[in-house]
Amino acid sequence: AQSVAQPEDQVNVAEGNPLTVKCTYSVSGNPYLFWYVQYPNRGLQFLLKYITGDNLVKGSYGFEAEFNKSQTSFHLKKPSALVSDSALYFCAVREKTGNNRKLIWGLGTSLAVNP
């Protein structure tokens, strides 16, 4: 069965410091991996995805993520955090093959960037 784990409920970083939000996944085949961000009372906004190719993917607002097949991880990173990055971050996965199109989601990680 497909699953996603975000081991940290909350991550706190100081503004200007690098940030990492962790995600590990489990699928039976090759994965498509996604990161979304959710601000209070707003819908989910797409940040970036891994489909194939380069393991380091770059996305919106200066975020990037590294796909690591051996560790089944897809951690979200940003070199220098901003206070405005404070939000809820979700990792999601689905299998590349078959007719299954649904996304399986982690429980989310609340990121707090302190001024």
Next chain:
Amino acid sequence: DTGVSQDPRHKITKRGQNVTFRCDPISEHNRLYWYRQTLGQGPEFLTYFQNEAQLEKSRLLSDRFSAERPKGSFSTLEIQRTEQGDSAMYLCASSPARDLGHEQYFGPGTRLTVT
């Protein structure tokens, strides 16, 4: 491109009443998804349409829930005989026809409160 829209944004209803939500996807997207999100959780998949065909339905979708997409454009999600446990944010998403690992675009959600 006006994005995915959902109506209403908020709905308060009494237990036992029926409610219906509407989702208008991005116009050229033929795939449409419904998810449910409760506080502190990631989204949970409910159902998925390709054009007007409902291709997958979660076990979470009890007999009280029904979704339609009659002309392959907008979709409705109806909950009959609402229960307090139905209180949640109901999210709609859409994606394009060609499946190249494309991300799903989310609407702002409909927040349902059952009293």
